[in-house]
Amino acid sequence: MSLGVGNDSSDGGMDLELSAHERAFVDEARAWLGTHVPHFLDGGPQPSGDTAEGFARCRAWERQLFEAGWSVVSWPREYGGRQVSIIEWLLFEEEYFRAGAPQRVSQNGISLLAPTLFEFGTDEQRARILRRMAAVDDVWAQGWSEPNAGSDLAALSSRAVRDDKRGGWRLTGQKTWCSRGAFCDWLFGLFRSDPTAERHRGLTYFLVPLRAEGVTVRPVQRLDGEPGFAEVFLDDVFVSDRDVLGEPHKGWDVAMATAGSERGLNLRSPGRFLAAAARLVALCRRHGGGTMLQRDAVARAVSDAEAYRLYTLQMVARVEDGQTIGPEASINKIFWSELDVQLHETALSILGPLAELTDGDESTWLKGFQFALAGPIYAGTNEIQRNVVAERVLGLPRR
Numbered sequence: 495m496s497l498g499v500g501n502d503s504s505d506g507g508m509d510l511e512l513s514a515h516e517r518a519f520v521d522e523a524r525a526w527l528g529t530h531v532p533h534f535l536d537g538g539p540q541p542s543g544d545t546a547e548g549f550a551r552c553r554a555w556e557r558q559l560f561e562a563g564w565s566v567v568s569w570p571r572e573y574g575g576r577q578v579s580i581i582e583w584l585l586f587e588e589e590y591f592r593a594g595a596p597q598r599v600s601q602n603g604i605s606l607l608a609p610t611l612f613e614f615g616t617d618e619q620r621a622r623i624l625r626r627m628a629a630v631d632d633v634w635a636q637g638w639s640e641p642n643a644g645s646d647l648a649a650l651s652s653r654a655v656r657d658d659k660r661g662g663w664r665l666t667g668q669k670t671w672c673s674r675g676a677f678c679d680w681l682f683g684l685f686r687s688d689p690t691a692e693r694h695r696g697l698t699y700f701l702v703p704l705r706a707e708g709v710t711v712r713p714v715q716r717l718d719g720e721p722g723f724a725e726v727f728l729d730d731v732f733v734s735d736r737d738v739l740g741e742p743h744k745g746w747d748v749a750m751a752t753a754g755s756e757r758g759l760n761l762r763s764p765g766r767f768l769a770a771a772a773r774l775v776a777l778c779r780r781h782g783g784g785t786m787l788q789r790d791a792v793a794r795a796v797s798d799a800e801a802y803r804l805y806t807l808q809m810v811a812r813v814e815d816g817q818t819i820g821p822e823a824s825i826n827k828i829f830w831s832e833l834d835v836q837l838h839e840t841a842l843s844i845l846g847p848l849a850e851l852t853d854g855d856e857s858t859w860l861k862g863f864q865f866a867l868a869g870p871i872y873a874g875t876n877e878i879q880r881n882v883v884a885e886r887v888l889g890l891p892r893r
């Protein structure tokens with residue numbers, strides 16, 4: 495594929511044909527996933543990473559991925575990657591979802607923290623953390639939200655107090671809605687290290703071991719009854735200086751890099767929606783083709799998934815051209831989260847009363863719908879993303 499300016503397509507646009515090298519990469523990934531995914535699943539439904547047992551099974555699967563070199567394909571080899579291009583990573587994602595492979599419980603680490611470590615971490619931190627993350631020796635939880643700080647993240651009140659004697663900090667406070675936090679090993683989060691500073695300043699980005707003395711992790715049930723969330727209480731928890739990411743008191747800028755990864759390219763690749771749209775087409779066929787309105791909605795899901803793929807490739811072209819994505823990442827986040835809701839609503843409408851069955855082949859649609867409803871909330875709510883688009887992309891006045 496050749497995306498940037500000066501590519502070899504005749505009309506100066508994007509050349510979306512795979513190169514021989516990319517074709518070989520896709521074939522290799524498809525062959526490996528083809529033999530390993532069904533073997534792992536035993537023909538049964540995917541384990542949910544939001545229960546203790548499912549998390550353990552997903553972790554074992556990710557270990558297999560790592561050992562075969564498919565865990566973090568775009569990372570440097572020293573951390574367990576294959577050092578492939580962003581395009582090849584996207585192609586791998588398409589194969590991954592097409593194969594129906596399990597949920598990545600390492601996601602908050604590999605998609606959000608890792609890019610931030612590449613940008614802001616020290617060599618020591620990268621060497622110590624990244625390979626273990628890729629191998630799922632350590633699984634990471636995200637610790638942004640607090641009971642009184644969600645959309646307004648800078649309102650957070652968990653604090654960090656300097657401990658010069660031991661060369662580190664003492665953390666006290668409460669984090670909430672930590673996805674899979676009950677099963678994770680480490681947490682990354684922001685803490686107020688200088689209470690006298692303006693609220694976006696005086697924050698420090700910490701890497702916190704969840705087994706440390708003073709940490710209490712309490713699971714919280716989700717809408718579907720699974721303990722997918724956790725509250726994390728910190729009571730005078732010691733964290734050494736080597737677990738500060740970026741400079742002390744400058745954590746806001748580091749956290750914004752993580753948020754950019756969450757909304758931009760990393761968290762939800764097009765492969766996820768292309769595969770779901772293909773499953774929707776198959777569902778519609780299995781159920782007699784649906785009504786005209788349902789067929790319209792299916793067609794819309796398919797074309798929206800393809801549009802998201804093309805938009806993503808355009809973003810990649812910009813990144814490869816040395817540009818950054820910036821606030822436009824918010825458009826991305828609104829688009830995929832709304833597409834996911836629409837796609838699942840269509841599936842439930844085609845299933846009719848069968849949609850309510852919680853067992854059997856089609857029951858994954860109800861579960862998928864429940865999770866899709868969360869899409870407009872996590873990674874920053876869509877209302878907040880719309881504010882960002884209005885003010886920072888379109889340049890509209892704040893009021």
Ligand SMILES: Cc1cc2nc3c(=O)[nH]c(=O)nc-3n(C[C@H](O)[C@H](O)[C@H](O)COP(=O)(O)OP(=O)(O)OC[C@H]3O[C@@H](n4cnc5c(N)ncnc54)[C@H](O)[C@@H]3O)c2cc1C
Nearest residue numbers: 636637638639644645646671672673868871872874875877
């Ligand atoms: C499935 C899921 C997984 C999550 N995982 C994590 C995780 O791993 N780690 C973590 O830290 N958090 C996580 N969260 C929490 C998530 O980040 C927050 O729910 C989100 O940021 C919103 O914060 P809040 O819930 O406090 O809502 P609030 O900020 O209280 O917002 C309530 C409502 O008011 C609206 N609103 C608020 N401010 C404005 C404004 N200025 N303009 C317009 N509307 C506004 C919001 O859009 C929302 O509709 C997760 C949430 C979900 C649903």
